[in-house]
Amino acid sequence: MDDFEQQFQTQQAWHATQDFLSSVTAHATRPAITIADTTLSYAALHTRVQTLAAAIAEQETAATTPVTAIYASRDIDTYAAVLAALSRGHAYVPLNPKFPPERNRYILERSGAAHLLHCAESGPAVAEILAAPSTTGDAPLPRQINTTQLQESRQPPARLHDNPYAYILFTSGSTGQPKGVALRHSNLSAYLDATFAVADYRADDRLSQNFDLTFDLSVHDMFVCWRAGAHLIVPTAHDLEAPADYLHRHDITCWFSVPSLAQKMRLQGALAPGSLSHLRLSLFCGEALPVDLAQDWARATTQRVENWYGPTEATIACTRYVLPSNPDAITGRFDLVPIGSALPGMSTLVLQEDGTPAGPGDSGELLMCGPQVADGYLEDAEKTAAAFVIPQGQELRHYRTGDRVEVTQDGVLNFIDRIDNQIKIRGYRVELGEIEATLREAATGCNAVVVPLPLKSANPTSLVAAVEGYDGPGRQIREAIAGKLPDYMSPNRVLVMQQFPKNASGKVDRGEIGKRVVKRLEKQNTAAGPKKLTRYDRLIQFAQEVNPALARSELEQAENLMDAGLDSMGFVDFTVRLEKQFNLELTQESAAELSRMSLWQMVDFLRRALAPQGKDRFQPPAANSLKTPELKRNLHYRAMRALDMLDKFPGFVSETQKPLLLCIGSSGFMRGICTETIETEAQALGQDLRAANLGMAMLSVAGIAEVCDYVRETLQAQGRRLSHAVIEMEIMQLSIMPPAGDIEILQDFKAGAFKGIERKYYDADTIWDSDSGGTIARSDKPSSQAAPQANWERKRAQEICRAFEGQLKMDDKAVAAWIKGVQSLQQVSDRVTAVIHPIQHPEGTAGLKQARQGSNHFSGLIDQARQETGIEIMLDTDFTLRSEDFKNISHVNDHNGRQSFSAQIARHFLR
Known part of the structure; x- marks a missing residue:
């Protein structure tokens, strides 16, 4: 055994090459790996590893960043390269041939890889990666090593590095950029120790390897195999098209895959009872496992089947559930197999929306804690701080998985869905997984995905279902589920797909399904x-x-x-x-x-x-044509939010004993106030309070003044006061050119005029959710393209600019109504502050200040309001907002703009 191997064998801390080297000694002549028609013994694979390690050593120095990238083709040198990089004390980072060159270039640069190993056949693809635009501008290109050209060489010299990280993987990022996760040798060691404590892998086992190396489940296959001294059999791309043939041809004994691959086998008719009885152990991970698919697999194998769960950030898997031996006894929430309980050494914590631990029967977000949890995200302190947290009442760091689970009476965890797969539609919270379970029941043996439309909308208005492999028209499924779901959960359409698209990890690609659904619908609509x-x-x-x-x-x-x-x-x-x-x-x-x-x-x-x-x-x-008595018939759909608030506000007040902070105003506040941000800022300043967003679209100034009266009456009836009241001074509403169609509804509401109107929740503008304090749903990310603008919007934008520059006169009646609303709030508030929502002025803040110099209508309004109410006014020019924070000229967007706007308000009046 050479010097560098002795270092790994004698060091106290476990290293990722250690198990392989032990197997080289104990099982030198046994097969270690098979790909296509090539099989290498442990000794032969070891020789190839040394050759690649020597090639790395020839190019590295003590100053070299100890990270090696591997262009992950399905060949033996790819797997040898993993061990070679590790043997040099490097972390390995795989590049996926299925990724665009720009994504792989990004991964290279963010990981800091100093070397890039690839075969000759992959040379052109690697050249494309290195020619792709740089994301940093100054990152040096890694040194290339063509593994095909390497012949057996001398043993490598002693290693120069000792990177504590074994591998770096990049997961999908919500903003479009992958997030780098570096896993330590100690993380992998903890996982392998836990795995071998619950699973009896043996040297005579023949393990599958169904994953690309960019998917962390591939780490399980490799390092479990090498610890056991077993035989790793890597399927070719052709094998993965007919996985059952691959299983039988190679007599696989231990299976590990995502459920989607098993679903593919089922659609190919390969899961007949007893057909896979040579599989003594089957593990599924990476996706939710449907109960009916698990039952079919269990009948086909008649052996041990388990469902494992875990995110990349917690090293491969961290919980497991052993399926009952009787397939008919396999059950689960939403017809999904439970994810079970924590692996040895790991612990789970389920937190409800209010941050309290979930008890039996409750659901919430799953957090993981233990030695498998990674340090965080590479060079991304903000995302790390958001995902890796120490929850209240806990001492250790936990990883927030973003998955919603249910805690059963016996402590087993039922997977429900991704938290971002819980949507709100027509005012109702909906778990897409519940709809998908109903669809799978109606289309036996088929998978289902529900797509909310419009795509990527924070407030979808329609649901379309896609069903995989169904042999009839989609309308049959829609008819079969008729009456089984509430109307708001019933898909508008059901489309049939022969096979769902998969991402690079072999999982069902929901994003791609959504795109295909939209294309299919557009084509159908055109044809119809x-x-x-x-x-x-x-x-x-x-x-x-x-x-x-x-x-x-x-x-x-x-x-x-x-x-x-x-x-x-x-x-x-x-x-x-x-x-x-x-x-x-x-x-x-x-x-x-x-x-x-x-x-x-x-x-x-x-x-x-x-x-x-x-x-x-x-x-x-005319703007006033919608007043009563025609109000009930002509009530604008966006005014539904005001009716919703009037119904729910008394209950909101009575449900909390914390000091109350209310933000009252027009659609600017409806769009711009985030109660969670305000509460967080208050906590940072030592104040524990409950905030509410009473911003309303379609209410006139008199209508908002009525809301202030309603707030006063409600608080007085319950013997409560406000800690803070923030009221918007909406310049356009106070001008002689107010928004069209604005109305007042409180008196009609009190008189019962709206009792006969069906409450229809169309979008965020029509919902007042007491759980969120009236905050509208948040967009997942800012739009990459400017929204289309109608001519009437452009004209209105010009009017808004004129008003903020002080050129438009104010309406005396509107100003008087606003002042009356302020005075109502002053009767029940310890402090009242007025806020003027900033606009995206073409000349910016400096231009507005310049336009307001001297006597103007804007300044006159401010002076009058201060004289008659005595309240503090936070001017629009007091805010610091970027152009990308705005949705349009007078509204911040639902993404970062809202958070920045709310935080600046909170810091101003809570300081």
Whole structure:
């Protein structure tokens, strides 16, 4: 044994090459690895490892970053390269041939890899990676080593490095950039110790290796095999197309895969009872395991089957569940097999939304703790701090998995779904997994994925189901589940796919399924429409272009487009198409009127709007045309949020004894106030309070003043006071050009005028959720493209700029109503602060200050408000916001803009 091997054998801490070297000594002539028609013994593989290690040694220095990248082809040198890199004291980082060159270049640079090993056949692909645009601009390119050109060489010299990390993997990032996770030798050691404590891997076992090296489950296959001295049999790409043939041909005894591969075998008819009886141990991991698939696999193997669970950040797997020997006894929440309990050395913690531990029967986010948990994300302190936490009442660091689980009476964990797969639609919280379980039951033996539309919307309005491998039309499944789910959970459409797309890890690719669903719907909608389009057909076409899930029949039956499933932002997009197609000059008033119309009413609208000049020329409705007694019939859909708040606010006040902070205003506050951010900022300043967002769309200044009265009456009735009240001073509402269609509803609400109106929750603008304190759903990421802007929006933006520059007069009645609302809040508040929401002015803050110099209507309004109420006013120019924080000229976006806006407000009045 050479010098560098002696170092690993004699060192006290375990090293990832140690088990392999022990097996080389104990099982030199036994087969170690087979790929295609090539098999190497442990001794032969060891020789190849030394050759590659020597090649690395020739290029490295003491100053070299101890990280080696491997272009992970399915050949023996790839696996030898893993051991060679480790033997030089390097961490290995795999590059996936399925990844775009830009992604692999990013991984190379973020990992700091100094060497890149690849075979000759992969040379052109590697050249593309190195030619891809740099993400850092100054990162040196790694030294290439062509493994094909290496012949057997001398033993490598003593190693120069001792990287504490064994491997670095990059997981998908929510912002589009992969997150680097470095796992220590100690993390891997803890995992292997736990695995061998519960599983009896032996030297005569023949292990599968179904994963690309960029998927951390591949680490299990390699290092479990080498610790046991067993035989690793790597399937080719062709083998993975017919996995059952691969299993039989190589007499695999220990199986490890994602459930999707087993589903593929089932669709190929390869899971007949007893057909896989040579498999003595089967483990599934990486995805939720459906109960019916587990039952079919258990009947096919008649042997031990387990469901393992774990994120990359906690080293491969950290919980396990042994399936009952009787397949009929396999059950689970949403027809998914439980993920069980923690592996030896690990512990689980399930936290409910309020941060308290979940008890039996409760659900919440799963957190993992123990020696398998990684340090964090490479060079990303912000993401590390968010995911690796010390929960309240705990002493040790935990990893937040982002998975929702249920705790059973006996402590077993049932997987429910990803937390981000819980959506809110029409005001209801919905677990997509529950819908998918119902679909799988109706389509026996098939997998199902539910796609919320519009894609990536924080407030989806439609659900479309995709079912894999069903041999009939999708409408049969929709008919089969009719009545089994509430209306808001029933998919609008069910599409059948022969096979679901998979990502590079072999998992079902939900994102790609969503894209394919949209393309299928667009194609179906185009085919279903008439070839010659009338104005009526054009309207349907525009709505379906915005949201392809909207069926023609649903659009035709709906009272308005929102009732059919279009959200408020989608409606703006609809008006953009309308203006362009018909060369319309819509105003804010006419756009508001359109949002209330059915398709046939829109056709009549177009007829009048496009009629020749004269007395019949269409005129927009007056802004005050929607007052009572016609209010009930014409209530704008966005005013539903105000009705929702009026119903729920008294209960919200009574449910908490903490000091209350309320933010009251227009749609600017509705969009911009994040109660969680305010509460967090307050805690940082030593104040424990409960915040609420009472921002409302479609309420006039008088309507918001009514809300202030309602708050006062509610608090007085319950004997409560506010710690803080923050009221928006909305400049446009106070001007002589207020928003179109704004209304007051409180008196009608008290009189019972809305009791007969069905509460329809169309999107975020129509929901007031007491659990979140009225905060609307947050977008998963900022949009990469600017939203389309209608002509009427551009005109309105010009009016807003004029008002903020002080050029527009104020409406005396509106100002008086606002002051009355402030005075109502002062009766029940310890402190009242007014806030002016900033705008995205073309000239920025400096331009606004310049425009306001001297006497102007804006300054006059501020002076009057301060004199008559005595309250502090936080001006729009007091905020520091970036252009990317805005959704449009007068609203911050639902992503970072909201958090920044809310944090600055909180720090201002809580300091």
